[in-house]
Amino acid sequence: MSVLAFPPPVESEAAETLRAEVRAFLADANAARTPLERAESWNGFDREFSRALGRRGWLGMTWPKEYGGHERSAFERYVVVEETLAAGAPVAAHWIADRQSGPTLLRHGTEAQKRAILPRIAAGECVFCIGMSEPDAGSDLAATRARAERQGDGSWKVNGTKLWTTYGHEADYMILFCRTSGTPADRHEGTSQLLVDMRMTSGVTVRPIHDLMGQHHFNEVHFEDAVLPPDALLGTEGQGWAQVMGELAHERSGPERFLSSIQLLIELIGALRGSESLAAQAAVGRLFAHLVTLRRMSRGVAALLEAGDDPTTHAAIVKDLGATFEQELPDIARSLVDEEPDLRSTSDFAAVLAYTMMAAPAFSLRGGTREILRGIIARQLGLR
Template identity: 85%
Template sequence: MTKIIFPAPVESEAAEQLRADVRAFLNDALADRTPLQRAESWSGFDRDFSRAIGQRGWLGMTWPKEYGGGERSTFERYVVVEETLAAGAPVAAHWFADRQSGPTLLRYGTEAQKHAILPRIVAGECVFCVGMSEPDVGSDLAATRTRAERQGDGSWKVNGTKLWTTYAHESDYMILFCRTSGGPADRHKGTSQLLVDMKQTEGVSVRPIIDLMGRHHFNEVHFEDAVLPADALLGEEGQGWAQVMGELAFERSGPERFLSSIQLLTELIGALQDSKGAAAEAAIGRLFAHLVTLRHMSRGVAALLEAGENPGIHSAIVKDLGAAFEQDLPDIARSLVDEEPDLQSTSNFAAVLAYTMMAAPVFSLRGGTREILRGIIARQLGLR
């Protein structure tokens, strides 16, 4: 059986000074946000906020200065992500671009693409969406049916549908995972990644998916004879599977995998502050112990990224355990506090509880379903 070790990150004075700077900025920038708004951090879309942190050099932090990046450490970037999520900042306008689409472009994009797009991401001016999931496919990305066919002039004609595409209606670009040869039975073979200009490409339509709270951030994206230029190909044709797995390692590796419901934990502790019950103390103690452990593991992933190693298996473990923590929290909160969840309530606890309960089902879906992740982990451990 393979032994999996999560290394400890190297602490630095620069990172801790950065943490203090980020906290001071967030205290001012988020002063007017309610606890319910803070609970919406992942889905909070605010271009002005993204521009503000871009102006402070907190996007594209590890990227080369040639493309506008800061050439700072992976752990310094981790500090910014951790603090913004813990504070409930609205991150959706820069989230995908900074976390995974930018690094993918940095590795596989042409020099023209990198110089045109990466500085805009760093400035908080460029929104990306992720074109992976499809109807009837879910987390089985290898079964993708969206197809791009090379035309005589070198361009690509794309047909197919992508599903659950967060903020596609606001995005400037999508990185599309699709099939460029063969069929779904070929699984990993014949897949590629293409860069899609969401504002300028004809034949692309975005249809809203309204969630349980009546809000619009999910979408279906349909490609109907959409034509992409020849240089839309990212990396090598037919190597899309390996490339998308690298992208998913970025998607699964950060502190967002256990901080999505952190505002509920904050409100729960506040609601229990006058409680003397042993059950409440034990429950909060367990939650805190789980949180500390997940944070240690997630920081270990940052250490692996800093060392240039592939943290795929480590990321899958953190993502699976983090989703379980996040999804258990609403039930634990309901068992400890006798308040009905209500989005309209004047009680911060009741409103945040209602939001988290309705958001929680997706925690174990995004970035790969629990079953897919556990299959990855089992294979790495030699159990299947």
């Protein structure tokens, strides 16, 4: 059986100086956001906020300068992500592009693709969505039925449907995972990634999916004889599975996997302030211990990225444990504070609790279901 170790994070003066700068910026930029709005950080869509981060050099941080990046460390990028999430800042307009689409383009894109798009991402000017999940397939990406067929002029004709596409209605581009040869029975073989211009491609229909709160950030994206140019191929035809696994490692690796419900923990501690309940103190102590441990593990993933190592399995562990932590938090909060969850309540605790309870079911779905993640971990440990 293999043994997995999380390397220690490398502390640096530059990263801590940056942390102070980010906190000062957020204290001003985020001042008007209510606790409920801060709880919506993941889904908070604000292009101007993303542009402000771009102007400060806090997007595309680890990328080469020739593509608009800043050649800073993975730890410095981690600091920006951690601080913006802890403050409940609206990150959705740059989130996907900076976290995974940009690194995928940097690794697999053509020179023309990189020069055309990466500087726009780093400036906070370009929104990406993820074209992975499908109806009746869920996290089983190898079952993809969306298909792109090469035409006589080299273009691609795409048919199929993608589901749960976050901010597909706002996106400038999608990285589409699809089948370019064979059948779904071939599983990993014959899959590719294509770059889709969501603004200029005809035959693409985006239909809203409203969540439990009635909010619209999910979508169904339908392709009907949509034609993409010959240079839409991202990376190597037929190598889509390997490429998408690398993309998912970036998606699962950050502090977002345990900080998306941090506002509820903040409100819980506030609601318990002055309490002499030993049970409450013990519960908050356990939550804090779990949070510190998850942070240590997540920073270990940043160390792997900094060293150029493959963080796939480590990221899957952090994502699985982080989702468990976040899904347990609302129940623990309800057991400690006698307030009913209510989005319209004047109580910040009750409103944030209501939001987190309705958001929590998705925590173990996004980025791969718990079953998929544990399969990845079991294979690495030699148990499967």
